[in-house]
Amino acid sequence: MYRSMRTVFLALGFLLSLSATAHVNSPDVYYDGYAGPYHLLVTLRPPAVVPGVAQVQVRSVGNDVDEVKLLPLRIIGPGAKMAPVPDPAKRSADDPQLYTGSLWIMVRGSWKVQIQVTGQKGAAQLDVPLPAVSSNSQPMQAGLGILLAFLGLALAAGLIGIIVAAVRDAGLSAGETPAPAQARRGRIGFAIALVIVAAAVIAGNQWWGREASANARLNYKLPNMKPALLGGHLLRLRLDNPNESEPTRFRSEQPDRIRLDDLIPDHGHLMHLFIVRMPDMKAFWHLHPDQTQPGDFAQNLPMMPEGQYRLYGDIVHHTGFPETEVATVNLPAITGGPLNGDDAGSLDLAPADTIAQLSGGYRMVWQRDAQPFKANQPYWFRFRIEDKDGKPAADLEPYMGMPGHAVFLSTDGNIFAHVHPAGSVSMAAVSLAEGRSPNAEMESMDHKSSSAEVSFPYGFPQSGEYRIFVQIKRAGKVETGAFVAKAE
């Protein structure tokens, strides 16, 4: 029987109750950057519901900052230039290098927080991207609901009472009892007032219900891409766009979906695809599929053992809004071809506590202390590359314009973050936030790595077990180290 090409549609089942953009279930932004001469470590916690309040924490690495002000702005478009008055951040009483503040984010989408610093070396600023979505709807607390219902009932009864008194008693002098005609007018007034008040309450309830369901529809849903295997080694990915784009003025109108024809490259590629074998997480690849048409990507797979794999596809929209498209697939053994370009990975990674073996006797050493990690705390994850004699590696090269790339992944696969030395934000969004072209970040980057150490700012969003995959480039080859981590 002749079969030119066999298409196997793969089963996928990837349902998550939680969701977040730009990574999976890891919405907070950790950023290591410079406002002019001032070195800052920034943590942004977007609100769970938009409109809502974002929490901002700015830590000055040096001792030279006097004042920090915060300003939320859209990344692109007219809103990017319409600056409201910045809010001063509060300096911590116990830690003078720590500044905190909160900002109202009124609309979902691609934001940045402008951090204005004044200090001993003058004034400077840093723009940090902040993607904001509603990830859930807060139901009203039962106690508050009962209280408000009771108060509402009292208001309605009071209104009816006032109307009855007005039509029945207004013409009477004090102590006089209403005549039968007035009492009848009172009863008619009562009936009419009851109908009007009841109609107002029912209409109000329906209006509120429509608003609430419109809000629930605006909750961010994690996009599930659809994978298919063609010809035994070509992975085709059809992206999913389950979310609406900008909020429409009238929510009952049919809203637009987030577009997929507006993707911009992030550190050189339209998609960064991470493939991790489950549940052992010993096989890991960082690949860069080609876009065949808007919303469709294709990737030639390397040699892969049969098994279940989790896929995480990072993309960035023209607004700087990042998303991670996810899928779970069962793949047969794939003969595959050699990796090329920036594609890299390994099919047999033993996870290390602190020392990961690289090729040629080199090692990647995690510079961690014995302290356990606490969830939602910013940390610097530092890794030193050393040669077989334990001396710092002298031949590190940039990999896609950066000293290193890291993936933080919970062992159940439900928390994923793709992090760089500058932090957990999309590098394309950083360039846009600074008013430059999306790939300016790469071009401006220092193309020699002078240090044998690479560091990543990040915080675990929840307690649990994690794997950290760290990729560096040395002697023309990308190497991956895998580490186990636990957050409390």
Ligand SMILES: [Cu+2]
């Ligand atoms: Cu990367």
